[in-house]
Amino acid sequence: MKNTLALLLISILGIALVWVLFFWNPSGDNGITKHNNLELSSAPTGGDFTVEIQNADLSLKDLRGKVVVLYFGYTQCPDICPTSLALLTQVLNQMEEDELANLQSIFVSVDPDRDNVTNLQEYTAYFHPNIIGATAEKEEIDKITKLYGAAYKKVDSNSAVGYLVDHSSYTYLIDKKGKLRKSLAHGTAADIVLKEVRLLLNE
Numbered sequence: 712m713k714n715t716l717a718l719l720l721i722s723i724l725g726i727a728l729v730w731v732l733f734f735w736n737p738s739g740d741n742g743i744t745k746h747n748n749l750e751l752s753s754a755p756t757g758g759d760f761t762v763e764i765q766n767a768d769l770s771l772k773d774l775r776g777k778v779v780v781l782y783f784g785y786t787q788c789p790d791i792c793p794t795s796l797a798l799l800t801q802v803l804n805q806m807e808e809d810e811l812a813n814l815q816s817i818f819v820s821v822d823p824d825r826d827n828v829t830n831l832q833e834y835t836a837y838f839h840p841n842i843i844g845a846t847a848e849k850e851e852i853d854k855i856t857k858l859y860g861a862a863y864k865k866v867d868s869n870s871a872v873g874y875l876v877d878h879s880s881y882t883y884l885i886d887k888k889g890k891l892r893k894s895l896a897h898g899t900a901a902d903i904v905l906k907e908v909r910l911l912l913n914e
Contacts, residue, residue, distance in 0.1 A: 755860035755883065757891025762819055762845035762855070765828045769817075769845060771889050778814050778911045779885040783861045783878060785822035786834040786844075791880045791897065792818075796838045799882065801901040802908065803839045810912055813887075816842040821856065821863040822876050823849055859883055859891070886911050 761770040771779065780799065784792035799816060806814070818835050820826035823846050831844025847855070856863065863878035880897035884907055893907050 755881075755891060755894050756858060757883070757885065757889075758858040759889060760855040760858065761851070762817070762847045763828055764843050764845045765832045769843070771885070774815050775889060776813070776887050778887060778908060779883075779889075780814065780816040780908065781819065781859065781883040781885060782817070782881075783819050783821050783856060783859070783863065784880070785820045785876050785878070786826050786830055787822065788876070788878075791878070795880055795882065795897060796835070796842065798899075798901050798904070799842065800838045802905045803841050805901075805905055806908075810909070811841055813912055814841060814908065818842055818844050819852070819855065820844070820846045821852060821861075821878055823847065823852060860894070884908060884911060886914065 759771045761768055763769075782792075782795060782799070784795065786792075796818070803811065803814075803816070816839070818831065820831055826844075826846050828844065828846060831846060833844075835842040835844040846852075855861075859881075861879050861881065863876055866875050866877055868875045882895040882899065882904065883891060884893040884895065886892050892911060895904060895907070
C-alpha cells in the first residue's frame with residue numbers, strides 16, 4: 712500500500728513539474744500578477760539561525776555532523792517552490808538510507824502571516840519526509856535571509872490565494888560544521904545537486 716501511494720505521489724509530482732516547466736505561462740495574459748524569481752540581495756555568508764518546526768525549535772547548531780540543505784519559499788507559491796522541491800525530491804529519492812540519516816533538508820517560509828508549523832509540515836511531507844517545514848517571526852526571518860543573501864517581497868495579486876511573495880530561489884548546501892559551502896541557482900539539475908551533496912557527506 713505504501714509503495715502504491717509513493718508511486719502515485721511521484722507521478723503527481725512529475726506531472727506538476729512537467730506542467731510548470733513546459734506549460735506555465737507567467738506573461739500575465741490571464742490577469743494574474745506575474746510571480747518573479749528574485750536575484751540574491753547580497754552575497755551569502757551563511758551562519759547559525761533558529762527556526763520553529765512542529766513541536767520544537769530547531770537551530771543550525773543542533774545539526775552539527777549533518778549536511779543541511781536549506782531553501783526559502785512559502786506554501787502558496789504557485790510555481791517556483793513546487794519546482795525546486797520536486798527537483799530536491801529527485802535528489803533525495805536517489806540517496807541511500809545511511810546518506811539520508813546524515814542529511815537534513817529545511818524549507819523556511821518567508822510568508823509567516825499565512826504559514827505555520829502545521830501547514831508547513833503538511834506541505835513538505837508531500838515531497839519527502841527528509842524535508843522539514845520551518846518558520847519564525849518576521850524579524851528573525853529577515854535576519855536569516857540576510858545571512859544567506861535571500862530576497863523576498865510581497866506583491867499584490869488578484870489570484871485566488873491573495874498576495875504573492877516574490878523570492879529568490881537558491882538551494883544552500885551547508886556542511887557538517889555549519890559552514891555554507893554552495894549556493895545553487897534555481898533549476899540546477901538534480902544530478903549536479905546530488906553530486907555536491909555527496910561530496911559534503913563524504914568529508
